[in-house]
Amino acid sequence: MSEKVQAFAALTSGAELTPFFYDPPQLKADEVRVRVSHCGICGSDIQAMDDKYSVFDFPLVPGHEIAGYINEIGENVPSSRLGQRVGVGWQARSCGHCEWCLQGQPRLCLDVVNNGTWTPYGGFATSVVAQQAYVYPLPEKILSEHAAVLMCAGLTVYSALVKHYSSSASNLAILGIGGLGHLALQFAAAMGYQVTAISSSSSKKDQAISFGAHHFIDSSVTNAFKGLADSFDLIMITSHGQVDWDRMLSLLRRKGRIILIAFPPVSLDPVDLVVHELSIHGSFVGNPDDMTAMLAFAEAHSIQPVIEKMPLSQVNEAVEKTRKNQARYRIVLENDLI
Numbered sequence: 001m002s003e004k005v006q007a008f009a010a011l012t013s014g015a016e017l018t019p020f021f022y023d024p025p026q027l028k029a030d031e032v033r034v035r036v037s038h039c040g041i042c043g044s045d046i047q048a049m050d051d052k053y054s055v056f057d058f059p060l061v062p063g064h065e066i067a068g069y070i071n072e073i074g075e076n077v078p079s080s081r082l083g084q085r086v087g088v089g090w091q092a093r094s095c096g097h098c099e100w101c102l103q104g105q106p107r108l109c110l111d112v113v114n115n116g117t118w119t120p121y122g123g124f125a126t127s128v129v130a131q132q133a134y135v136y137p138l139p140e141k142i143l144s145e146h147a148a149v150l151m152c153a154g155l156t157v158y159s160a161l162v163k164h165y166s167s168s169a170s171n172l173a174i175l176g177i178g179g180l181g182h183l184a185l186q187f188a189a190a191m192g193y194q195v196t197a198i199s200s201s202s203s204k205k206d207q208a209i210s211f212g213a214h215h216f217i218d219s220s221v222t223n224a225f226k227g228l229a230d231s232f233d234l235i236m237i238t239s240h241g242q243v244d245w246d247r248m249l250s251l252l253r254r255k256g257r258i259i260l261i262a263f264p265p266v267s268l269d270p271v272d273l274v275v276h277e278l279s280i281h282g283s284f285v286g287n288p289d290d291m292t293a294m295l296a297f298a299e300a301h302s303i304q305p306v307i308e309k310m311p312l313s314q315v316n317e318a319v320e321k322t323r324k325n326q327a328r329y330r331i332v333l334e335n336d337l338i
């Protein structure tokens with residue numbers, strides 16, 4: 001491969017994306033190159049563009065909800081993988097020798113920054129490179145534009161929901177109905193949770209119910225939570241916006257858990273946390289076996305993200321729409337570059 005990869009990069013923190021061309025990286029023995037057909041825009045792409053995590057280098061090519069085709073393989077990759085329709089998520093590789101990789105939990109690999117699909121460059125591009133173990137064959141019934149979103153948002157909600165489910169902890173509230181939340185509702189309902197959607201947009205009620213919510217709470221209404229103290233085993237927080245933490249803690253039963261899969265500011269009074277023995281759990285993407293199980297589950301239960309397609313060449317418009325919280329519920333870029 002000698003032709004340049006065409007991509008869109010933020011050259012500095014907070015900058016608009018600009019066309020960016022780079023030489024395709026040489027494949028290592030266990031790597032493959034994926035020709036990108038679709039790439040979702042995840043909230044963490046935008047946070048990385050704004051350098052919120054302060055760990056990634058610029059120029060930064062975002063994009064880690066990728067679907068496409070394998071068009072080149074490293075020397076240790078079976079030739080049967082060439083041409084395969086695949087997905088790639090946030091994690092493109094792992095070190096393979098730290099304590100977490102050795103325990104079969106590579107999502108927690110100590111070399112986390114170098115693991116990301118953004119390193120060296122992500123999926124707002126004509127191709128990406130990843131270790132073959134992190135490049136997943138897509139089930140036949142799942143369209144590539146839907147699969148792209150499942151690679152990060154789908155995996156994130158699925159692995160958190162599977163980890164925390166038990167028959168004695170199945171009464172779940174999901175706060176926020178956006179890119180993550182609308183998928184969390186679908187997965188949770190299919191897993192057997194009793195699901196309540198909480199949103200400040202009453203206009204999302206009908207869709208929340210159609211995604212599988214059994215109940216809907218419009219948090220913008222006075223007394224929205226009346227009579228609901230001590231109700232839920234679990235509350236999943238899916239948005240980066242402000243959270244009324246003390247309210248959320250009050251809704252939990254004794255020993256209840258908050259599951260945090262986004263990055264909202266945290267400020268809370270610890271009294272309920274201690275006295276009711278509550279806890280807050282972070283959950284980060286998932287392992288390769290979670291990804292495989294998630295794809296099979298999504299196919300079996302016809303779980304689909306609701307998406308808007310936009311051409312990759314209009315990435316700045318798409319990012320702007322996502323920034324303004326106007327995406328319903330995820331924008332997927334289609335590669336219209338040569």
Ligand SMILES: [Zn+2]
Nearest residue numbers: 042044152153
């Ligand atoms: Zn993501």
Ligand SMILES: [Zn+2]
Nearest residue numbers: 095098101109
């Ligand atoms: Zn590792």
